[in-house]
Amino acid sequence: xxxxxxxxxxxxxxxxxxxxxxxxxxxxxxxxxxxxxxxxxxxxxxxxxxxxxxxxxxxxxxxxxxxxxxxxxxxxxxxxxxxxxxxxxxxxxxxxxxxxxxxxxxxxxxxxxxxxxxxxxxxxxxxxxxxxxxxxxxxxxxxxxxxxxxxxxxxxxxxxxxxxxxxxxxxxxxxxxxxxxxxxxxxxxxxxxxxxxxxxxxxxxxxxxxxxxxxxxxxxxxxxxxxxxxxxxxxxxxxxxxxxxxxxxxxxxxxxxxxxxxxxxxxxxxxxxxxxxxxxxxxxxxxxxxxxxxxxxxxxxxxxxxxxxxxxxxxxxxxxxxxxxxxxxxxxxxxxxxxxxxxxxxxxxxxxxxxxxxxxxxxxxxxxxxxxxxxxxxxxxxxxxxxxxxxxxxxxxxxxxxxxxxxxxxxxxxxxxxxxxxxxxxxxxxxxxxxxxxxxxxxxxxxxxxxxxxxxxxxxxxxxxxxxxxxxxxxxxxxxxxxxxxxxxxxxxxxxxxxxxxxxxxxxxxxxxxxxxxxxxxxxxxxxxxxxxxxxxxxxxxxxxxxxxxxxxxxxxxxxxxxxxxxxxxxxxxxxxxxxxxxxxxxxxxxxxxxxxxxxxxxxxxxxxxxxxxxxxxxxxxxxxxxxxxxxxxxxxxxxxxxxxxxxxxxxxxxxxxxxxxxxxxxxxxxxxxxxxxxxxxxxxxx
Numbered sequence: 001x002x003x004x005x006x007x008x009x010x011x012x013x014x015x016x017x018x019x020x021x022x023x024x025x026x027x028x029x030x031x032x033x034x035x036x037x038x039x040x041x042x043x044x045x046x047x048x049x050x051x052x053x054x055x056x057x058x059x060x061x062x063x064x065x066x067x068x069x070x071x072x073x074x075x076x077x078x079x080x081x082x083x084x085x086x087x088x089x090x091x092x093x094x095x096x097x098x099x100x101x102x103x104x105x106x107x108x109x110x111x112x113x114x115x116x117x118x119x120x121x122x123x124x125x126x127x128x129x130x131x132x133x134x135x136x137x138x139x140x141x142x143x144x145x146x147x148x149x150x151x152x153x154x155x156x157x158x159x160x161x162x163x164x165x166x167x168x169x170x171x172x173x174x175x176x177x178x179x180x181x182x183x184x185x186x187x188x189x190x191x192x193x194x195x196x197x198x199x200x201x202x203x204x205x206x207x208x209x210x211x212x213x214x215x216x217x218x219x220x221x222x223x224x225x226x227x228x229x230x231x232x233x234x235x236x237x238x239x240x241x242x243x244x245x246x247x248x249x250x251x252x253x254x255x256x257x258x259x260x261x262x263x264x265x266x267x268x269x270x271x272x273x274x275x276x277x278x279x280x281x282x283x284x285x286x287x288x289x290x291x292x293x294x295x296x297x298x299x300x301x302x303x304x305x306x307x308x309x310x311x312x313x314x315x316x317x318x319x320x321x322x323x324x325x326x327x328x329x330x331x332x333x334x335x336x337x338x339x340x341x342x343x344x345x346x347x348x349x350x351x352x353x354x355x356x357x358x359x360x361x362x363x364x365x366x367x368x369x370x371x372x373x374x375x376x377x378x379x380x381x382x383x384x385x386x387x388x389x390x391x392x393x394x395x396x397x398x399x400x401x402x403x404x405x406x407x408x409x410x411x412x413x414x415x416x417x418x419x420x421x422x423x424x425x426x427x428x429x430x431x432x433x434x435x436x437x438x439x440x441x442x443x444x445x446x447x448x449x450x451x452x453x454x455x456x457x458x459x460x461x462x463x464x465x466x467x468x469x470x471x472x473x474x475x476x477x478x479x480x481x482x483x484x485x486x487x488x489x490x491x492x493x494x495x496x497x498x499x500x501x502x503x504x505x506x507x508x509x510x511x512x513x514x515x516x517x518x519x520x521x522x523x524x525x526x527x528x529x530x531x532x533x534x535x536x537x538x539x540x541x542x543x544x545x546x547x548x549x550x551x552x553x554x555x556x557x558x559x560x561x562x563x564x565x566x567x568x569x570x571x572x573x574x575x576x577x578x579x580x581x582x583x584x585x586x587x588x589x590x591x592x593x594x595x596x597x598x599x600x601x602x603x604x605x606x607x608x609x610x611x612x613x614x615x616x617x618x619x620x621x622x623x624x625x626x627x628x629x630x631x632x633x634x635x636x637x638x639x640x641x642x643x644x645x646x647x648x649x650x651x652x653x654x655x656x657x658x659x660x661x662x663x664x665x666x667x668x669x670x671x672x673x674x675x676x677x678x679x680x681x682x683x684x685x686x687x
Contacts, residue, residue: 006252006276008310008348009397011151012046013083017390017397018312018349020047020085021369025073026057027358033073036356037080039370044387047083048355049314050074052157053119054089055136061096062132065139078149085314085351086150088140088241090133091157092119097132104129107168110213118362120162124233125174130240137244145249154314155241155255158281160234164265165226167210171233176208178229192500193221217420220501224469227415231267239274252276256314257305259298261285261430267411268305269451278306281315281353284338286328290438292631295338296614297437297449299345300401301409304449308400310348313339318352318379319367327365333660335382336389337629340662343393344616344627345446346401350390392645393664399620403448404604405461407437408478410452416469416501417493424525427542427585432466432491435585439592444606445599446616456481460602463595467494469501475511482515483575487602489595490516491582492543493523508545509581516581517551517572524563533560538590540568545583552581555594569594578602610636613657626665630657642667 012018025033040048051058051070059065077084098105098116104126105114114121122129144150183189186202195201200219202208211218211226242253254277257268262285272278280302284291302311318335320327330338339350357368369383417429440447440463447463453474456462462481467490475495482488495511497503504510507519524544526532531539535557544558547567554567568584580598582591599606607615612632618625625645628638637654642665644651657663 007398008277008312011083011085011252011277011312011349013081013151014046015397016046016394017343018047018351019044019387019390020049020349020351021045022052022315022352022354023048023050024053024354024356024358025050026054026069027360028356030072032356033076036370037076037082039375040082040355041080043369043384044391045082045355045369047085047151047349047351048077049085049087049154049351050077051089051140052087052154053092054087055092056094058089058140059094059136062100067143074144074147074149078147082149083151084147084149085152085154086140086144086147087154088133088137088156088245090136090155090241093121093129097129101128103168103170106163106166107171109165109167109211111167113168118162122163123166123168123170124160124163124230124237125166125168125171127170130237134240134244137241138248141245141248145245145251150249150251152277153242153245153249153251153253155238155245155253158256158258159238160230160265161258161263164234165230167212172209174233175210175226175229176205178232179208179225180205182225193219193225194500194502195219220416220419220421223419224412224416224501227265228267228412230265231270231411234266235271235274238271242274254279254312256281257302259301259305261288261294261298261434264411264414264430269411272305272307278302278309278311279314280311282313282342283315283317283321284328284330286324286326288434290434292338292341293438293441294434295341296345296441297434299342299347300407300447301449303346303401304409304451306346308346308448310346310398310400312349312351313342313347314351315353316342316350317367318369318371318383320365322363322366329367332378333382335379336386337631337660337662339386340389340627340664341614341629343396344401344614344618344629346618348397350386389646392648395623395645395666396618396625396664399618399623399625401446401448402617402619402624403446404459405440405445405447405463405599405602406450406454406456406459407433407440407447408452408454408462408464408467409433409449410467410469413452413467413469416497417466423493423523424543426528427493427525429466429468432493435588435591436463436465436489436491436595438588439595440599441614442592442611443596443599444609444615445595445604446607453477456486457484460487460604461599462486462488464488464490464494466491468496469499470495470511471499472511475515478512479515479574482577482579485576487578487580487598488515489580489582489598492545492584512579512581513550515572515574515579516570517549517574517579518547518567518570518581518583519550520545520547520583522546532558532563534568534584534590535559536590536593538587540584540586542585543583544568547583555580556590571598609638612636613638622668624667626667628655628657628663628665630659630661633659635659638663640665640667
């Protein structure tokens with residue numbers, strides 16, 4: 001299977017949009033189960049994930065299995081028309097396993113071995129862990145592979161959330177094996193790693209180690225390759241579970257990704273082709289300046305991983321989480337706006353962690369569909385309301401999001417970008433990505449997030465923020481796209497190194513010099529709080545560079561400091577198209593102006609809407625659906641004609657969207673099919 005062959009709506013059991021949750025019946029007495037399923041039906045829940053952390057329940061001691069309680073709960077759910085997303089139960093090790101085999105516990109870069117007691121207390125390379133885990137998966141698959149309630153297999157849980165990087169001796173041996181497969185010879189490895197620097201040359205494979213703590217900095221390629229290895233190692237673990245499941249079942253298999261601001265350890269472009277359904281967990285991150293914008297970016301990225309097709313939101317929250325420094329509760333209507341923002345950007349299913357709020361354990365203050373205060377609560381009333389709205393929006397299922405622009409995003413470049421010994425530790429990859437994404441979001445320009453090297457031919461605009469590491473082929477795809485009439489925006493510290501962290505000499509931004517028509521001789525990072533005036537009335541921050549025009553025209557220049565008169569923003573005609581370069585950190589308004597001008601030149605106007613009103617379009621064969629999400633405290637109006645689905649009213653010319661509300665308008669005259677995605681993650685070359 002592939003992400004495009006398993007419709008998300010098929011998981012609900014009734015062809016509707018999925019509405020569900022994690023359900024942990026093992027935390028409750030049996031009499032509570034009956035109440036739970038009745039309330040689930042009242043709320044409209046049609047898919048629940050069970051047995052996510054069930055290992056100790058199913059295998060209380062080595063080789064001794066007990067399935068009676070799980071049998072009972074699956075039967076109860078099925079009898080009530082609720083489908084099951086069945087976990088393999090392997091995410092966290094039972095106490096007996098880590099007591100018998102403490103060597104499976106992961107180790108930090110400083111050599112500290114983790115203790116058991118939390119979750120994911122296992123080394124991804126441990127053959128002992130894999131042996132015990134796969135034995136459990138085999139038992140679960142044999143027993144439930146044909147169960148009528150089970151619609152989806154859920155491998156482990158949030159793989160790599162806590163244990164993505166293990167530096168133990170077992171991991172070191174696995175890393176060496178991965179390097180041998182990648183390079184074939186020590187000469188090739190030494191060349192790729194640049195080991196002539198600091199006398200680091202290796203003469204025997206046994207000398208190679210993970211990038212453990214040293215007295216100085218690590219070799220950048222050693223660090224980058226360890227990230228690549230670690231992502232591949234966890235993917236290999238996922239595949240080992242999936243293989244067992246597919247031996248006993250034809251039910252789709254997936255795991256929940258963590259496309260979110262605080263997680264960067266998996267290269268999901270390489271994972272996506274191995275999923276039958278693309279699923280993501282997302283929580284508002286109040287450590288960010290704009291949590292709502294980051295939600296939109298994460299949703300667009302998840303849709304990119306799904307090759308533009310509908311995807312499943314496996315987890316989000318009804319209100320506060322429990323793991324941030326300050327766990328902010330959602331205000332009235334915020335949960336509905338968050339949920340429908342995911343739906344607007346391609347989700348065909350909305351699930352929460354969790355059904356009933358726990359009364360013990362680390363997550364007891366994490367919100368749930370059924371809160372501690374019970375059904376006499378705002379959260380419960382909003383949960384029931386959302387279930388009813390999803391019924392009204394059922395026809396949206398299977399439609400796709402319309403986007404005229406692409407944003408190139410790379411986990412691999414992120415790993416390389418944020419390493420030590422760079423021009424400025426204040427300049428971070430995700431900050432660049434979020435900044436330019438926010439400019440597009442505020443301009444009403446919906447984007448598809450794509451991998452480096454993906455086909456761009458169907459898009460009017462390609463945005464490339466901070467692509468520090470880029471392969472020759474990937475840079476060539478962008479250049480050819482512009483040469484044939486495309487428009488691109490590239491931001492600073494892009495095109496600097498190749499896949500082996502080797503600087504592309506001759507002037508920055510190496511891989512993109514010809515495309516952009518510029519040449520930078522030297523970087524001049526700015527101190528925190530320092531700003532230099534620009535001739536457009538704004539100011540530059542964080543980053544400047546000694547940029548020379550080699551065919552490009554200056555659009556914005558410095559008017560202060562030793563770079564006075566030097567271009568900060570440029571535009572270059574390349575073939576039939578134009579390529580922009582943003583060589584500094586612009587303030588949000590100035591960045592939005594540049595992005596809007598570049599988009600306008602490409603023929604994109606965006607879905608013009610008042611500030612605070614988010615507009616996104618999903619389209620099918622016969623109809624388009626305009627999602628209007630009002631994040632402001634005042635009513636907004638939007639020009640559209642059709643039928644509004646939530647309140648059930650015809651719209652002749654303008655729909656009113658009350659403060660904090662959402663409206664979805666079906667128009668029988670579909671908007672142009674503007675999505676440019678023609679290739680998926682499986683078509684993107686990788687190492």
